[in-house]
Amino acid sequence: MDSKKIWHFFSFYFSTIQIVFRYLFLIIQNLSRFPKHPFIRNAISDLFHAPVIVTFMDTMLLLYFHLCNLSPCTVDIDDQTTIHFFTPNHRKFKKPNLVIIHGYGGTSRWQFVHQVRPLSNRFNLYVPDLIFFGKSYSAGADRTEVFQAKCLVEGLKRLGVGRFSVYGISYGGIVAYHMAEMNPLEIDKVVIVSSAIGYTEEQKERQLTRIGRRISGFLVPESPQDLRFLVSLSMYRNDFLKWVPDFFFRQFINAMYKTHRKERLEMIEHLLTKDADPNVPILTQALGIKIKVGDPQEHRPCCKYGITL
DSSP states (O other), rough: OOOOHHHHHHHHHHHHHHHHHHHHHHHHHTTTGGOOOOOHEEEEHHHHTTHHHHHHHHHHHHHHHHHHEEEEEEEEEESSSSEEEEEESSSOOOOEEEEEOOOOOHHHHHTTTTTTHHHHHHHHEEEEETSTTTOEOOOOOOHHHHHHHHHHHHHHHHHTTOOOOEEETTHHHHHOOOOOOOOHEEEEEEEESSSSSSHHHHHHHHHHHOSOOOOOHTTTSSSSHHHHHHHHHHHHHOOOGSSSHHHHHHHHHHHHHHHHHHHHHHHHHHHHHHHOSSSSOOOOOOOOOOOOOGGGOOBBBBSTTTTBB
């Protein structure tokens, strides 16, 4: 049975579980009609506050990555820093190497579930978790994207990865840019999506004003409303949000944002307080796409291969 059929098999169970929990949620909403038994109330309350559903889905995503011929591993960069990767089960030297880097919203499993199967068929695919996401961690004090880039490159070297291309989205795109800038000979092609690489102070302030909310409040969400806002900014088609109950968002927050919350907030603080630099170095790699930050009339080139801000 190929991975597509297996994924359809598990999709059936996802749908079944979704229906079950939908009815459980209706029961919770109508608890006032039932006798006020404290044991029942406490048991159901614990069920919906513990990240049961998200933990189960995360496990299914891990299994799906395995079905895509990817295996988890951790690489010790030094005595303070560890990077978690998904790497090919069997690396084929005739395939090019590709590294894909997730954004700030979650881990690599949740970010790239739709991409790993087709990409792993064509590339030796490497999918890291950035430091302070997933199982990647550092006891050091550095919170910069340059530190993230250096650690990823070092981790790939220790995995025996030679020349590779890199794709990064959002914060991952910023990390990918610095990887390419510092390692022009090791990195073949670069794709950067929805990332603020070079900008003026005026552009930054205008964008922050347009969002109208504290950035750290939804990039490291504390409430379902924060997470809904983050998803609404990240996804073009987000009508499904109105059908997702708050308890699921609470579970997602408990599972994904409680660990290393302080470090992630410090990373955001670094990004917001560092000086704006519109004159970023031009990359020499052979691939780029368009990125838009601010008004369309204010785009400026930051890479001679098509990346614009």
